[in-house]
Amino acid sequence: MAGQGSGGNVIAAICSVFFPGLGQLVQGRLLAAIIFxxxxxxxxxxxxxxxPPVIAAVAHLWAIIDAAKYSSHD
Incomplete structure (x- = not known):
């Protein structure tokens, strides 16, 4: 991935909207995807x-933001 705001991160964030963890999986981060x-x-x-649903909603939002802000060269 090119970094925060890149097209790949936007696609990953959109994937996480539909299924939490899918964006992390698209980025190749298997453990984060499973946990989310x-x-x-x-x-x-x-x-x-x-x-539990409140915690799940927060985790879902966190997964979306995490996919959008991920940078592989940190």
């Missing part, structure tokens, strides 16, 4: 409780 997916999908699955 498990936390977010698990929290959304527990929709009938109050706190």
């Amino acid at each position: 997916a498990i936390i977010t999908v698990g929290g959304y699955a527990l929709w009938f409780l109050v706190i």
Whole structure:
């Protein structure tokens, strides 16, 4: 990836909007993708409780921002 704001990061962020962790997977970051997916999908699955969906929503937003701001040469 070229860096923050690059076309690849925009595509990765859009992927993360539809499925959390997919943007990280597009960027080649398997562990981050798995962690974001498990936390977010698990929290959304527990929709009938109050706190897990809130945590999942925050993690989902974090996954989108993380995919958009990722820079491979840090």
